Structure formats: structure tokens, C-alpha cells
Amino acid sequence: MSRNPFVSSNANTFIQNWSLDAVLKSIPATTVASPNSPLAFLHIIERLKTTPREGWRRHGILQGESISDHMYRMSVITMLCPPEHKVDKDRCIKLAIVHDMAEALAGDITPPDNIEKAEKHRRELESMQYIVNTLLKPISEVIANDFMDLWTEYETGKTPEAVFVKDVDRFELICQTIEYEKKYEAQKDLKEFLHVREGIKNDFVKRWVADALSEREAFWRNAGIESIVP
Numbered sequence: 001m002s003r004n005p006f007v008s009s010n011a012n013t014f015i016q017n018w019s020l021d022a023v024l025k026s027i028p029a030t031t032v033a034s035p036n037s038p039l040a041f042l043h044i045i046e047r048l049k050t051t052p053r054e055g056w057r058r059h060g061i062l063q064g065e066s067i068s069d070h071m072y073r074m075s076v077i078t079m080l081c082p083p084e085h086k087v088d089k090d091r092c093i094k095l096a097i098v099h100d101m102a103e104a105l106a107g108d109i110t111p112p113d114n115i116e117k118a119e120k121h122r123r124e125l126e127s128m129q130y131i132v133n134t135l136l137k138p139i140s141e142v143i144a145n146d147f148m149d150l151w152t153e154y155e156t157g158k159t160p161e162a163v164f165v166k167d168v169d170r171f172e173l174i175c176q177t178i179e180y181e182k183k184y185e186a187q188k189d190l191k192e193f194l195h196v197r198e199g200i201k202n203d204f205v206k207r208w209v210a211d212a213l214s215e216r217e218a219f220w221r222n223a224g225i226e227s228i229v230p
């Protein structure tokens with residue numbers, strides 16, 4: 001049975017010794033008749049549905065959310081953007097849906113992996129270029145460029161849309177942190193994830209986070225445990 005190395009227990013070893021070739025060798029080839037079939041692309045992004053977000057696994061949450069679970073809720077959160085905040089809302093949804101797509105091949109690299117920022121970018125760029133050039137271009141050059149432009153916009157983080165969606169990435173992680181602390185009935189203190197709030201730029205997202213942190217504080221107080229946010 002072909003296995004996704006990022007799902008196996010030695011996912012972290014795979015992350016430390018990653019190569020695109022090694023990942024591609026672990027994926028059965030897609031042989032299809034029509035040259036512009038989307039199948040090969042769809043089989044690769046299926047891995048987003050089956051690859052758990054690595055950060056939680058370190059805390060013993062082995063059946064946690066997948067990468068696509070995270071991107072799905074982010075895309076919904078972008079739809080809650082206040083109407084008066086002038087960004088291209090539809091583009092924000094697309095940015096959320098595409099931003100971690102490279103992780104289907106690069107894996108979900110976490111800060112404790114201690115992979116240099118430049119190396120993380122290299123892996124994700126190489127993975128995204130494979131997806132775009134090998135899997136999407138045969139379907140349509142225009143479609144391929146659209147995906148690459150979206151990924152690059154998020155990665156570069158310069159446009160108001162990209163800044164907002166990065167805020168949402170961080171806010172979604174904070175929500176999931178609190179949800180897992182509740183799910184495990186205060187048996188897991190996941191405060192280490194809350195550092196991401198420091199990078200949030202938009203005031204209305206900061207207010208969402210403040211609400212989430214006060215909910216978390218009440219939860220831990222009711223559990224009779226002090227979990228001071230670092």
C-alpha cells in the first residue's frame with residue numbers, strides 16, 4: 001500500500017531529510033488518457049485531506065485536523081471580514097484555499113522542526129512549481145498561473161489581502177488551540193501555539209483573538225488551573 005510519509009509515525013524524520021524526489025517516489029503514478037485531465041493534480045491535493053497538521057502531533061493529538069481542514073475554516077473566516085474593510089473578499093477566499101497547497105508535497109513544517117526559513121521556502125516553492133508546471137499547466141497555462149500567483153501573493157505577504165489572510169491563518173490556529181484544550185478537558189496545555197497572535201496586523205482580527213483568549217482564560221479558570229498566556 002503506497003503510504004503518505006507525512007502520515008506515518010516517522011513523519012518528522014521525513015521532514016528533516018526531505019526531498020521532492022523522495023516524496024514523488026512514494027506516490028503511485030497517474031496514467032490517464034486525456035492530456036488535460038485534472039486527475040493527477042487532484043490525486044496530489046487529496047494528500048491535503050489526509051495529512052494531519054504536524055504541530056498537534058507533537059502533543060499526542062494523532063487524529064487531529066488535516067491541512068485542508070485548516071484551510072477550509074480559514075476560507076470561511078475570510079468571509080467574516082467586516083464589509084468596511086476594503087479588500088477583495090473573493091481573492092481572500094482563494095488565498096486561504098491555496099496558501100498551504102505546497103504542503104501536499106513539502107509536508108507541514110513546524111517551528112520546532114528548526115528548518116531554516118529559506119529552506120522551508122525552497123521546499124514549498126519547489127513543491128508548488130511541480131504542482132503548477134507538471135500538474136496544472138497541461139490543463140491550462142492560465143489556470144496554472146492563477147494558482148502560482150495566489151501562492152506567491154500569500155508567501156510574499158505584501159497585499160492587504162495577503163496580510164489579512166495571514167492574520168486569519170494565525171487566528172484559526174488560536175481557535176484550534178482552544179478547541180483542543182477543551183476537547184482534552186484541560187489535560188493538554190497548548191499555550192505554546194499562542195505566540196502566533198504577536199504577528200497579527202488587523203485590529204478587528206486582534207479583537208477576535210482577544211475574545212478567544214478571554215474564553216480560554218475562563219476555561220482554564222473553571223478547570224482550576226492557571227495557564228498564563230506567555
Ligand SMILES: Nc1nc2c(ncn2[C@H]2C[C@H](O)[C@@H](COP(=O)(O)O)O2)c(=O)[nH]1
Binds near residue numbers: 194
Ligand atoms: N508544536 C508547535 N507547532 C506549531 C507552533 N506554531 C505553529 N505550529 C504548527 C502549526 C502547523 O502545524 C504548522 C504551521 O502551520 P502553517 O499554517 O503556518 O503552515 O506549525 C508551535 O509553537 N509549536
Ligand SMILES: [Mn+2]
Binds near residue numbers: 070099100169
Ligand atoms: Mn496555514
